[in-house]
Amino acid sequence: MPPVVSTETSESPLTLDVRGDFPILARTFAGHPLVYLDTAATSQKPARVVQAMSEHLLEHNANVHRGVYELALEADSAYDGARARIAAFTGVSRPSPDEAAERLTTIFTKNVTEAINLVAFAWGRQNVGAGDAVLSTQMEHHANIVPWQVLCRERGAELRYLEVDERGELSQQQLDAELARGDVKLVAFTHVSNVLGTINAVAEMTARIRAADAVSVVDGAQAVPHMPVDVVSIGADFYGWTGHKALGPTGIGVLHGRTSLLERMEPFLTGGDMIASVDFHSATWNELPWKFEAGTPPIAEAVGLGAAVDYLQQLEMPRVRAHERALTAYMLERLPEVPGLRMVGPLDADRRGGLVSFTIDGMHPHDIAELAGRAGVCIRAGHHCAQPLMRRLGVGATARASVGIYNEPADVDALVTALQAGRKIFA
Numbered sequence: 001m002p003p004v005v006s007t008e009t010s011e012s013p014l015t016l017d018v019r020g021d022f023p024i025l026a027r028t029f030a031g032h033p034l035v036y037l038d039t040a041a042t043s044q045k046p047a048r049v050v051q052a053m054s055e056h057l058l059e060h061n062a063n064v065h066r067g068v069y070e071l072a073l074e075a076d077s078a079y080d081g082a083r084a085r086i087a088a089f090t091g092v093s094r095p096s097p098d099e100a101a102e103r104l105t106t107i108f109t110k111n112v113t114e115a116i117n118l119v120a121f122a123w124g125r126q127n128v129g130a131g132d133a134v135l136s137t138q139m140e141h142h143a144n145i146v147p148w149q150v151l152c153r154e155r156g157a158e159l160r161y162l163e164v165d166e167r168g169e170l171s172q173q174q175l176d177a178e179l180a181r182g183d184v185k186l187v188a189f190t191h192v193s194n195v196l197g198t199i200n201a202v203a204e205m206t207a208r209i210r211a212a213d214a215v216s217v218v219d220g221a222q223a224v225p226h227m228p229v230d231v232v233s234i235g236a237d238f239y240g241w242t243g244h245k246a247l248g249p250t251g252i253g254v255l256h257g258r259t260s261l262l263e264r265m266e267p268f269l270t271g272g273d274m275i276a277s278v279d280f281h282s283a284t285w286n287e288l289p290w291k292f293e294a295g296t297p298p299i300a301e302a303v304g305l306g307a308a309v310d311y312l313q314q315l316e317m318p319r320v321r322a323h324e325r326a327l328t329a330y331m332l333e334r335l336p337e338v339p340g341l342r343m344v345g346p347l348d349a350d351r352r353g354g355l356v357s358f359t360i361d362g363m364h365p366h367d368i369a370e371l372a373g374r375a376g377v378c379i380r381a382g383h384h385c386a387q388p389l390m391r392r393l394g395v396g397a398t399a400r401a402s403v404g405i406y407n408e409p410a411d412v413d414a415l416v417t418a419l420q421a422g423r424k425i426f427a
């Protein structure tokens with residue numbers, strides 16, 4: 001059954017009606033229906049993703065790139081077919097309108113954390129040295145900070161950060177000033193912040209970075225599942241994202257990388273499948289993308305992610321964005337009704353992805369999340385793997401509500417009711 005896509009009406013700006021595709025939403029907790037507002041941590045899965053994976057495992061399972069029998073060829077085509085569809089979903093297989101633009105290669109990783117580590121290890125070790133600088137930003141997830149810390153410490157390079165301003169935004173002027181120093185080799189930044197929700201001006205930033213002869217690494221974990229993302233137009237040298245936040249399974253991530261850079265890089269992990277030939281004392285490397293996919297890859301997971309992007313594509317990403325933008329605007333409107341609640345990040349739904357982080361005076365974020373949980377409302381509390389940003393914001397932690405295609409305004413209402421009830425307990 002194709003997902004239901006309704007036409008936008010004046011009564012409801014919501015464009016999607018897909019809750020029936022997500023069996024988990026029928027669950028109840030202590031008599032309360034599940035209200036899942038933690039999609040930024042991981043998305044729920046439509047039944048067809050699980051079915052695609054189980055059908056693969058039950059009917060087409062074999063290892064890939066090894067067998068010559070028909071079953072193995074089916075597995076090969078399931079795995080590499082998923083790669084092709086995932087690349088097309090993010091615009092990577094589309095011929096570039098820009099003659100000078102180089103090709104991108106799509107590599108499967110375990111998650112976006114591994115995708116960023118791959119670049120830090122394999123590109124960073126070869127290209128960053130003493131006297132060089134790596135630039136990150138104050139709004140990054142630890143996955144886009146710690147690999148650069150380790151690289152810079154090992155190579156004697158300096159790690160600097162673009163600041164987050166009072167509105168939760170980065171400054172292009174500061175980026176220009178940093179690049180003008182002439183020592184920046186690589187700039188790593190997020191497409192959408194997992195705490196502030198800020199949507200960064202990625203294409204503008206990658207153009208400036210490229211003009212300064214530096215390499216860009218974009219963390220697309222909170223962007224690809226929620227809005228149209230065309231990696232070719234964005235112009236990043238490396239763009240990573242993670243399957244489990246994009247309706248797919250855990251255990252699979254994606255790195256789109258500029259082919260010419262990947263060709264010059266040494267492997268990240270070594271072993272089976274990533275080699276062309278091996279002698280007792282030496283080895284040569286396989287072609288892309290396999291040079292960066294050592295060992296048996298996540299085959300069923302690739303099939304699941306392939307099914308997830310097929311599903312999203314059927315829904316149409318502009319509609320996905322419109323749906324989630326409307327819910328975000330509704331959250332921004334309703335959350336301030338809770339006494340003492342302060343939101344962080346841009347206050348304009350056009351400037352942010354589908355998540356809102358907040359604090360409530362007199363309540364610890366963990367208490368907020370626990371009380372909400374008792375009403376069946378799932379939100380996240382903590383530092384969201386962004387401790388430096390928490391320090392920048394002057395808070396130890398926040399609560400965070402994040403939406404997906406399966407949410408509806410009633411979920412936001414349930415959150416506000418739960419927060420108001422929790423506020424009364426603490427008052």
Ligand SMILES: Cc1ncc(COP(=O)(O)O)c(C=O)c1O
Nearest residue numbers: 111112113141143194219221242
């Ligand atoms: C912006 C951002 N980057 C990176 C990650 C890490 O994702 P994963 O754990 O799937 O590698 C997350 C997950 O929370 C995220 O929100």
